[in-house]
Amino acid sequence: MTSEIIPKQGDKIIKPEREIQLKNEIADELEIYKKYNEFGYELFDANGNKPISDEERKMMISQLEQKFKEVLDILRISRRIAKMLVNELLVGRFTKPPALTVFPNRKRVNNLIISQGIEVMSICSHHWLPISGTCTVAYIPGDYVIGLSKISRVVNWFARRPQIQEELGEQIADYLEELIKPQALGVVIKAKHYCMIARGVRGSEARSVMTTSVMRGLLMEEQSLRNEFVNLIQQ
């Protein structure tokens, strides 16, 4: 052990006798970046996707139930939340993309197609509290069109993961762009973040509504088209 004084993150001075403890703390922090969980499964981004089998999902639920039981026991509560997380709130992490059919754009539709009010139910990956709001998707088709209900399924598949709203919009746009190769694409999400509301930050009710907007293709390039889009969704 050295007798150097080790500063930690600028504000605290750590005495030499705490060096070993500090090393342990750093090791704990590095644990965040480990590659596998304690059961040997590979970790991946909170809003990523890796489909798993029904059997693996069942196993995940029972592992979670065990862990939650330990936490809730400490809080002297008896509840079940594992199934809700695996099968509902986080289901987009573990399931294949929804089955989607795209159709040829036979009429050569060359105007905006807009789907508004698509429900967004998610949880924020920082605080694990709900994000609740709506999504608007607009596109001008290229060679393909897609059913509106299918767009809702895509939004839902990406939303039902621990999310960052900014990334959610980008993920939806990337996926739809790849799928139907539209001439223009817009994804606007307005959502309340309960991590702001629940913690009682003063005035947070209003501030907690976040709007994110992703514009691609002609919607990014042409100001007049973007204005038309914004006007249409404000009506």
Ligand SMILES: [Zn+2]
């Ligand atoms: Zn949050």
